[in-house]
Amino acid sequence: xxxxxxxxxxxxxxxxxxxxxxxxxxxxxxxxxxxxxxxxxxxxxxxxxxxxxxxxxxxxxxxxxxxxxxxxxxxxxxxxxxxxxxxxxxxxxxxxxxxxxxxxxxxxxxxxxxxxxxxxxxxxxxxxxxxxxxxxxxxxxxxxxxxxxxxxxxxxxxxxxxxxxxxxxxxxxxxxxxxxxxxxxxxxxxxxxxxxxxxxxxxxxxxxxxxxxxxxxxxxxxxxxxxxxxxxxxxxxxxxxxxxxxxxxxxxxxxxxxxxxxxxxxxxxxxxxxxxxxxxxxxxxxxxxxxxxxxxxxxxxxxxxxxxxxxxxxxxxxxxxxxxxxxxxxxxxxxxxxx
Numbered sequence: 001x002x003x004x005x006x007x008x009x010x011x012x013x014x015x016x017x018x019x020x021x022x023x024x025x026x027x028x029x030x031x032x033x034x035x036x037x038x039x040x041x042x043x044x045x046x047x048x049x050x051x052x053x054x055x056x057x058x059x060x061x062x063x064x065x066x067x068x069x070x071x072x073x074x075x076x077x078x079x080x081x082x083x084x085x086x087x088x089x090x091x092x093x094x095x096x097x098x099x100x101x102x103x104x105x106x107x108x109x110x111x112x113x114x115x116x117x118x119x120x121x122x123x124x125x126x127x128x129x130x131x132x133x134x135x136x137x138x139x140x141x142x143x144x145x146x147x148x149x150x151x152x153x154x155x156x157x158x159x160x161x162x163x164x165x166x167x168x169x170x171x172x173x174x175x176x177x178x179x180x181x182x183x184x185x186x187x188x189x190x191x192x193x194x195x196x197x198x199x200x201x202x203x204x205x206x207x208x209x210x211x212x213x214x215x216x217x218x219x220x221x222x223x224x225x226x227x228x229x230x231x232x233x234x235x236x237x238x239x240x241x242x243x244x245x246x247x248x249x250x251x252x253x254x255x256x257x258x259x260x261x262x263x264x265x266x267x268x269x270x271x272x273x274x275x276x277x278x279x280x281x282x283x284x285x286x287x288x289x290x291x292x293x294x295x296x297x298x299x300x301x302x303x304x305x306x307x308x309x310x311x312x313x314x315x316x317x318x319x320x321x322x323x324x325x326x327x328x329x330x331x332x333x334x335x336x337x338x339x
Contacts, residue, residue, distance in 0.1 A: 005117035006318050007059045011050035023119050028076040030121050036136040038066035038115045040334040041144050045325050063114030064090050065143035067136045077124050085130050089290055090143045092126035096291040118338050128293050131301040141307040141333040145172035150296040151288035152257035153180050157233050161185030166231035168238050170197045172333040175308045177235040183303050197331050219248035247274040255281045308332030
């Protein structure tokens with residue numbers, strides 16, 4: 001059997017190409033999946049540009065997450081059967097417990113081949129059933145962006161009703177954080193450089209919004225909106241150029257979740273004294289485990305939460321999808337249709 005796979009042969013957008021790849025029959029503990037949709041993550045763009053891992057081996061099939069339908073199973077598989085709708089785990093080997101060095105070696109589309117392919121074999125433990133009310137395109141956005149936001153706010157931060165969550169930007173992780181925060185009864189402040197995006201964020205439930213282009217001292221604006229207290233939780237996707245402002249905007253004993261580096265890694269960063277004085281909790285968040293994914297799916301199913309999808313591109317237009325991400329004009333998740 002052959003699959004059409006998007007492979008990176010050298011760093012740069014000029015070096016991605018659709019290539020036929022042979023797919024063997026499943027072994028005893030393997031599951032064959034016809035992948036229907038995959039979502040684009042900023043991490044995928046970093047991989048293509050050579051920023052994520054400059055020493056990565058080629059060729060590499062791109063893609064961090066996807067959803068599809070099981071078409072065949074190995075003789076020892078017990079959790080899945082043909083016809084089941086499934087999503088992939090980003091870290092194929094992170095089932096439960098803390099993150100470990102071994103876990104990091106099982107990330108799709110980096111250390112191992114990824115999900116931008118029409119058909120792929122997975123180990124049985126590398127898949128999870130998806131909520132039945134979601135489309136394939138919606139389900140494909142859960143394994144990375146959604147689980148990252150869930151791990152940050154719920155698993156690490158123990159988010160409680162009535163707390164204030166500051167969300168930077170309106171990309172995939174940020175909008176999932178907004179939805180998860182509202183699901184838990186929190187107050188949410190969203191920042192963006194676009195008034196149109198901020199208006200859309202309010203329609204999703206944001207309580208307050210700040211345009212950081214017209215209000216560059218947005219940390220002060222956050223404190224003004226919280227009677228000088230600051231935000232209890234900050235979903236930090238900006239990187240070193242926004243981290244100091246996030247620390248300024250945080251409440252005493254607040255949580256800052258370092259998730260992205262959209263503004264770069266060579267900015268001023270965080271003065272340790274600001275974290276010390278406020279007794280801040282600074283977390284690095286790298287997606288999440290299968291056990292976390294199960295808890296998130298249960299919550300989303302109960303609330304009938306729908307991911308926010310910006311646009312769906314066919315796999316043949318993957319380069320245009322990457323360029324759309326580079327432009328920063330998207331609101332929510334960019335998805336690739338694989339069929």
